[in-house]
Amino acid sequence: SARVLSGIQPTADSFHLGNLLGALRQWVALQDDFDAFYFVPDLHAITLPQEPKQLRARTRIAAAQILALGVDPSRSTLFVQSQVPEHAQLAWVLDCITGFGEASRMTQFKDKSSKNGSEQSSVGLFAYPMLMAADILLYRPALVPVGEDQRQHLELTRDLAQRFNSRFGKTFVVPEGHIVKETAKIYDLQDPTSKMSKSASTPAGLINILDEPKVSAKKIRSAVTDNEREIRFDPVEKAGVSNLLVIQSALSNTPVQTLVENYEGKGYGDLKSDTADVLTEFVVPLKAKVDEFLADPAELDRILADGAERARSIASATLAQVYDRVGFLAPS
């Protein structure tokens, strides 16, 4: 069957609600119909400084969360990027067909490098989108499930695939993004016009799925709304309320419209406490499962080693073809 591929960085002690609703839920759903490849991009993580011990721990925590959410390693391939060296190898080839100006236009690079200043920003941060393109193109997936913030990187991936194909002969599949409109961008609870992100200006705007439910409930109760009282879905005029509706809708599998109808005559306090309850119901069993996976790191590492082996069998075949087309001598 057709393939899907996606990745999520191991750069925090927990995934957040944006990661969950924008991407990870789609990962779990897609494995029913696709041959799925999911991975933890630790090579991407080091484009910003990481403490080695912490990176290793967070890589396992990331894998444990993906498994706890329902990615099934007997059907889907789950692996860690650094254990499949072909990613870095293909990235170099793609770096060499990417224009300097083209890479300079990536908005995520511009945001991250302007935060740190160009002297502090690494060349790796600049090359990040081409590594992401390599991650994808190695596996020839039909679909790449991601949130809205990855759209520009996917466009670059498609451009590079087409460019390589037209220069060297058809090699790559040009992938489509799978961006679910309703949840493609979950917003910061304190600043509901900015996306929820681990680098948010205040931790009060960010819901980590492994945090104590009480901590998250408090953040939801303090979420910024507006001065009206009416609960309706209007992302422009009522960004905060609409964000809570989207979150509750996704976590409870209830259409936003149904929620809005049920809230007729009720207030923001009801919306907030229900959203907190639905979140609590979701995260309590999830956290228990994550802890179970983390309690047996040897088994977790075995799952990842098995995934890396499966991933390599595909990645190495694509890379061999690329090396040949580019004009490298065959390995002896």
Ligand code: TYM
């Ligand atoms: P990362 O690790 O920042 O985020 C993981 C996934 O979560 C989505 N996401 C959101 N979705 C909705 N609302 C939000 N507020 C929100 N914040 C994050 C992201 O869109 C993403 O899907 N470059 C990627 C990782 C990567 C990758 C890949 C993805 C590396 N190689 C190949 C797909 C294919 C990243 O940094 O995502």
